[in-house]
Amino acid sequence: MLARSARIVHSDDKVKHRVLTYNFQEKIDRNLAEVQPESIDASQLDWRHFFHLKTMYEWLDKMAEKYPNRVTVLDMGSSTQGNAIKGVKLTSNANNKAIFIESGIHAREWISPAAATYIINQLLTSQDPKVQQLAQNYNWIIFPSVNPDGYKYTFEHDRMWRKNRQLFGTCRGVDLNRNYPDHWNSTGSSSDPTRYDYAGPSAGSELETKRLIDFIRANADKEQIKTYIALHSYSQMLMFPYGYTKERVSNYDDLQEFGKKASAAIKAESGRDYVSGSLFETIYPSSGGSMDWAHSEAGIPIAYTFELRGPPDSQDLFILPAVEIQPTASEAFTAIRTIVEAAAEKGYYK
Known part of the structure; x- marks a missing residue:
């Protein structure tokens, strides 16, 4: 909670500042009331509420039961605390190129798992010919929560928890998107293990990281994965590699073009402004991210990290109200x- 008396910067300090909220706990309480x-x-399961991990996983199973010829439930293996890392593969033709989507790597970003289930539902049920064409022309591999321990913890203990739940002495958690x-x-x-962006004791140290790496290595060629999307929040950005350097990837111009087209499409749909560019140029330098690894090490040519709603100056931060789920x-x-x-027009899926 942030009380009025908690303002640290005084008016005579001549430092520009803005108080985002005087009572953050109220936002958390309202958000928790939106959980089924x-x-x-x-x-x-719908896109007007937030849902527990158990419900999301049961919904994936129900989709597989309802669409047995199109949906296969996947399991990367167990997490640090023994939770499954479950996803689905949506298949129309075994020879299709594949799109891979991971979400929920940062536990508190509830909108990303919700967006992942929305995308699954659209691909299975939409009557829009353009969506049906996407579902028919590509296979989709989607994991709504690649940090299930952290996601559960945000429902049960700390709404703002970001990392996984690995124990380091008296500290817990690695930022999986730095590992x-x-x-x-x-x-x-x-x-520093006490930091929110702790990269872990070594590269690829975390079980959740290993699970995703092993899955991609085993399936990138077999499933012909040509696109990797990581869903995050917030700031309304569509970013591509690299995060660790201003050096440009070989297909920088294409990724920039695709990102700008996507930003324009969002603007036309909702009026929201999304910025596109390399992660290093657009938000801040960061290393050890899944997107950079997927592009550089796994050789997936089209890789993006999406920062979904709200805007960079959002007063809600990661506590996006449930009314925002469907439009986001x-x-x-x-x-x-x-x-x-756009990538198909340039021959990326041939």
Whole structure:
């Protein structure tokens, strides 16, 4: 909670400042009231509420039961605390190129798992011919929560928890999006276990990181994964490699073009402004991210990190109200659809 008396910067300090909120706990309490009970039937999952990990996983199972010829439930393996890392593969043709989407690597960013389930639902149920074409022309591999321990913890204990739940003495957690073995801990991360951006004791040290790396290595060629999307919040940005350096990837111009087209498509849909560029140029330097690893080490040519709603100056920070779920998820799907269509025109999926 931030009380009025907690303002640290005084008016005579001549330092520009802005108080985002006087009572952050109120926002958290309202957000928690938008969570459906863990006991709810998974068939009731929607995009007007937030849902527990158990409900999301049960919903994936129900989608596989409902669409047995199109949906396969996937399991990367267990997390640090023994939770499954479950996802789905949506298949129309075994020879299709694949789009991979991971979300929830930062536990408190509830909108990203919600957006992932929205995208799954759209690909399975939409009557829009353009969406049906996407579902038919590409296979989709989607994992709504690649940090299930952290996600559960945000519902049960600390809404603002970011990291996984690995124990280091009296401290817990590694920022999984700083733990990948690509220029690990070189910039924008920390060696201090008490920090929110702790990169871990070594590159790829965390079980959740290993699970995703092993999955991509086993499937990148077999499944012909040509696009990697990591869903995050917030700041309304569509970013591509690199995060650790201003050096440009070989297909920088294409990724910039696709990102700008996606930003324009979102603007046309909702009026929201999304910025596109390399991660290093757009938000801040960071190393050890899954996107950089997927592009550089796994050789996936089209890789993006999306920062979804709200805007950079959001007063809600990561506590996005449930009323924002559907429009935010729609923006994410519009961006993905635009990027895939633009990349197809340039021959990336041949």
